[in-house]
Amino acid sequence: MTLAEQFDAITVETLRERGSYKWTAYPNSIGMFVAEMDFGTAPVVDRALRTALDNNQFGYISAPIARELSRATADYQQRRFGWSIAPQRVHPIADVLRGLEVVIEHFSAPGTPVIVPTPGYMPFLTVPGQVGRAFIEVPLLNTGGRYEFDLDAIDAALAQHPGALVVLCNPYNPTGRVLTTQELLAFSEVVERRGGRVFADEIHAPLVYEGHLHVPYASVSEAAAAHSVTAVSASKAWNFPGLKCAQLVITNDADAQIWSEVKGRLNHGPSTIGMIANTAAYDHGQPWLDEVTEYLQGNWQLMQSFAAEHMPALRVTQPEGTYIGWLDWRGYDLGDTPATLLREKAGVALTAGTSCGQAGAGFTRIIFATPRPILQNALEQLADAVSGCRTA
Amino acid sequence: MTLAEQFDAITVETLRERGSYKWTAYPNSIGMFVAEMDFGTAPVVDRALRTALDNNQFGYISAPIARELSRATADYQQRRFGWSIAPQRVHPIADVLRGLEVVIEHFSAPGTPVIVPTPGYMPFLTVPGQVGRAFIEVPLLNTGGRYEFDLDAIDAALAQHPGALVVLCNPYNPTGRVLTTQELLAFSEVVERRGGRVFADEIHAPLVYEGHLHVPYASVSEAAAAHSVTAVSASKAWNFPGLKCAQLVITNDADAQIWSEVKGRLNHGPSTIGMIANTAAYDHGQPWLDEVTEYLQGNWQLMQSFAAEHMPALRVTQPEGTYIGWLDWRGYDLGDTPATLLREKAGVALTAGTSCGQAGAGFTRIIFATPRPILQNALEQLADAVSGCRTA
Numbered sequence: 056m057t058l059a060e061q062f063d064a065i066t067v068e069t070l071r072e073r074g075s076y077k078w079t080a081y082p083n084s085i086g087m088f089v090a091e092m093d094f095g096t097a098p099v100v101d102r103a104l105r106t107a108l109d110n111n112q113f114g115y116i117s118a119p120i121a122r123e124l125s126r127a128t129a130d131y132q133q134r135r136f137g138w139s140i141a142p143q144r145v146h147p148i149a150d151v152l153r154g155l156e157v158v159i160e161h162f163s164a165p166g167t168p169v170i171v172p173t174p175g176y177m178p179f180l181t182v183p184g185q186v187g188r189a190f191i192e193v194p195l196l197n198t199g200g201r202y203e204f205d206l207d208a209i210d211a212a213l214a215q216h217p218g219a220l221v222v223l224c225n226p227y228n229p230t231g232r233v234l235t236t237q238e239l240l241a242f243s244e245v246v247e248r249r250g251g252r253v254f255a256d257e258i259h260a261p262l263v264y265e266g267h268l269h270v271p272y273a274s275v276s277e278a279a280a281a282h283s284v285t286a287v288s289a290s291k292a293w294n295f296p297g298l299k300c301a302q303l304v305i306t307n308d309a310d311a312q313i314w315s316e317v318k319g320r321l322n323h324g325p326s327t328i329g330m331i332a333n334t335a336a337y338d339h340g341q342p343w344l345d346e347v348t349e350y351l352q353g354n355w356q357l358m359q360s361f362a363a364e365h366m367p368a369l370r371v372t373q374p375e376g377t378y379i380g381w382l383d384w385r386g387y388d389l390g391d392t393p394a395t396l397l398r399e400k401a402g403v404a405l406t407a408g409t410s411c412g413q414a415g416a417g418f419t420r421i422i423f424a425t426p427r428p429i430l431q432n433a434l435e436q437l438a439d440a441v442s443g444c445r446t447a
Numbered sequence: 448m449t450l451a452e453q454f455d456a457i458t459v460e461t462l463r464e465r466g467s468y469k470w471t472a473y474p475n476s477i478g479m480f481v482a483e484m485d486f487g488t489a490p491v492v493d494r495a496l497r498t499a500l501d502n503n504q505f506g507y508i509s510a511p512i513a514r515e516l517s518r519a520t521a522d523y524q525q526r527r528f529g530w531s532i533a534p535q536r537v538h539p540i541a542d543v544l545r546g547l548e549v550v551i552e553h554f555s556a557p558g559t560p561v562i563v564p565t566p567g568y569m570p571f572l573t574v575p576g577q578v579g580r581a582f583i584e585v586p587l588l589n590t591g592g593r594y595e596f597d598l599d600a601i602d603a604a605l606a607q608h609p610g611a612l613v614v615l616c617n618p619y620n621p622t623g624r625v626l627t628t629q630e631l632l633a634f635s636e637v638v639e640r641r642g643g644r645v646f647a648d649e650i651h652a653p654l655v656y657e658g659h660l661h662v663p664y665a666s667v668s669e670a671a672a673a674h675s676v677t678a679v680s681a682s683k684a685w686n687f688p689g690l691k692c693a694q695l696v697i698t699n700d701a702d703a704q705i706w707s708e709v710k711g712r713l714n715h716g717p718s719t720i721g722m723i724a725n726t727a728a729y730d731h732g733q734p735w736l737d738e739v740t741e742y743l744q745g746n747w748q749l750m751q752s753f754a755a756e757h758m759p760a761l762r763v764t765q766p767e768g769t770y771i772g773w774l775d776w777r778g779y780d781l782g783d784t785p786a787t788l789l790r791e792k793a794g795v796a797l798t799a800g801t802s803c804g805q806a807g808a809g810f811t812r813i814i815f816a817t818p819r820p821i822l823q824n825a826l827e828q829l830a831d832a833v834s835g836c837r838t839a
Contacts, residue, residue, distance in 0.1 A: 073502045076509035095503035108496055110465045111487035113687035113724075117468035149541060149691070152715050178715075185712040295505035297719030299541070299691050320577040323544050323570075326718045327689030332505075 058346045065426045084404040085433045092294045092424035097343035103335035107328045124330045131337035138271040144305045149324030154286040158254045161317045164218025173412025176228040194414040202230040213249035220252045226259040229381045229420040231374025233267040243279040253283035261292035263376035273306040280306040289336035300329030354423045365438040368446040378424035385417035388445040394419045401440035403433045450738045457818045476796040477825045484686045484816035489735035495727035499720045516722045523729035530663040536697045541716030546678040546695045550646045553709045556610025565804025568620040586806040594622040605641035612644045618651040621773045621812040623766025625659040635671040645675035653684035655768035665698040672698035681728035692721030746815045757830040760838040770816035777809035780837040786811045793832035795825045
């Protein structure tokens with residue numbers, strides 16, 4: 056059986072039995088709201104984890120394991136994206152959100168609000184408040200379904216809040232955009248001119264589709280490297296977000312100094328086997344990921360062709376990377392939160408676009424990393440549910 | 448082979464190959480400074496982890512897994528310690544230190560220093576600073592080698608800082624004390640009178656020796672339950688601190704309200720398989736732990752009898768629980784940090800007592816959860832190293 060055939064054969068029943076969040080939160084719905092794949096992880100990662108169990112690697116983080124992770128992360132970034140980073144500037148953290156928390160607290164100007172382009176990953180709107188900061192939504196410009204930064208609005212926000220942090224998610228959750236060098240450069244010039252800081256969440260970087268290329272933000276210019284902190288991980292592409300390990304990449308001396316003062320807070324965060332899983336994925340996981348990427352590409356092609364035929368008023372943003380789709384339901388008369396209605400009427404659990412910011416009213420986020428027959432069913436159920444709806 | 452024979456057979460070479468922090472940080476020393484055991488985990492935990500791998504349980508935390516953990520934690524506390532807690536008041540967190548961080552920030556009066564009885568677990572002295580708080584050391588009273596609270600000093604500290612948080616570690620790291628109901632009650636009365644808060648770190652609770660009994664702090668009185676937040680975990684007794692999962696137990700309605708507001712910060716912290724490991728350990732791990740406890744008891748008996756014979760000026764505090772020994776080297780002329788000298792001269796890596804606070808000058812902490820032949824070697828090397836020392 057090919058990998059694609061194996062994926063196709065996974066049933067809803069199996070997924071529910073495994074007990075994941077995605078498949079247990081709504082027992083009567085098809086789960087498409089949690090950003091994880093229904094395909095397990097790569098065999099090389101699984102083997103590395105079993106070897107870790109054989110060796111009782113449940114203890115505190117050790118220097119050799121941390122060094123290997125830093126080396127593997129740097130190798131991977133160099134090999135895949137041509138980004139040269141010093142392994143000693145790659146630091147394990149529990150996850151991207153913990154990284155964001157610490158970067159807000161220690162790398163942005165005290166008391167400044169966090170600037171979040173929206174629609175944005177839902178926790179970007181809640182983490183600031185959890186560390187006592189406000190946030191400012193800066194809606195992206197939507198030009199015929201293509202989402203771009205509103206640089207004037209970012210400029211204005213930074214002008215008002217010197218030293219504030221802008222959250223940059225690339226590949227972009229939830230729009231699926233993979234930003235170009237030109238876009239990143241233009242963005243970095245605004246930030247640099249205003250003395251802002253950037254948190255670059257590049258957790259989806261390994262998952263980019265044909266015709267697109269992930270460009271690490273800190274690699275576009277010295278200025279970008281000097282004002283940003285980057286978070287990466289193998290946890291999305293190789294599908295183990297629950298193992299708790301991401302990496303923070305520091306790209307300038309001043310930040311390295313801050314990091315040395317605050318790292319004590321984060322040392323205990325990542326799991327040892329999460330580190331081992333990341334290392335295995337970066338070093339040996341590419342062949343599996345290549346097949347998965349192809350499968351995912353087939354999934355969004357299905358989503359687009361199906362929608363075109365059966366849900367003509369639905370606009371499907373074409374993802375350039377990630378397994379996250381961004382669906383514009385405003386063509387139907389479903390109100391601001393179609394997710395609620397679609398869960399009830401279609402039995403498909405999607406993320407409410409409004410969780411991604413006010414800019415998400417009328418939209419839903421969909422995780423399409425699911426066996427294709429399940430995706431097909433979900434699409435059919437969605438089409439049935441909206442078939443009677445008045446179009447706007 | 449009995450479990451004890453299996454433990455005896457583990458070699459230094461094997462431990463170094465496994466790559467743990469304890470056994471790689473000082474390649475030429477016997478590692479006795481990291482609070483983890485050299486024995487792996489219980490077979491029931493190992494099986495639960497392998498089943499989790501079989502089921503691809505690498506994803507985000509799900510409600511069924513979290514519910515099982517809360518249920519198992521509450522069952523365990525009831526069964527072992529007679530403490531009745533509502534499962535819905537048991538919350539997964541990454542580890543005790545993350546719990547401490549959040550409890551300082553959200554459950555103690557803003558800006559107050561953290562009151563830490565010392566000698567104390569090293570991070571208790573660094574976490575406050577990491578969240579922008581000062582700390583106050585309140586040395587324990589050492590009465591003939593038995594460590595007790597200096598209630599007058601705690602009273603004075605709380606009088607000066609209303610609403611401040613006192614860190615209570617029981618079973619006590621590093622003194623090995625298991626506090627009695629009477630001691631806990633007396634402590635709670637001081638805290639209650641002064642309107643203080645308590646963070647009760649009870650992570651070592653499952654590991655208590657014959658003749659002693661762990662008493663959960665929040666169980667001693669309504670007042671204690673009303674002013675404390677408790678952290679527990681199976682990670683010490685069943686030996687998987689690197690899997691990242693502890694539990695915070697909320698014991699009053701006011702704190703439940705605070706928790707509901709701040710829990711978003713912690714939801715992403717614990718690993719899914721860490722939760723599964725905790726559940727398996729609580730539910731089925733006792734037979735293994737009983738054998739381990741007996742082995743550890745033999746270890747500290749060896750430590751005490753060996754010291755009495757070969758290091759007569761060393762005072763070994765008899766542990767009542769934990770696998771942590773607290774050694775008083777002041778009888779020898781080794782200065783304030785004997786750990787440095789003993790690592791160099793004896794080739795044994797111990798924790799400097801001064802890392803546990805000023806009260807630790809002249810002391811070292813020793814983790815004696817190691818194969819007995821290795822402990823024997825370490826003790827011999829220590830005896831050789833101090834044999835020529837002037838006694839004080």
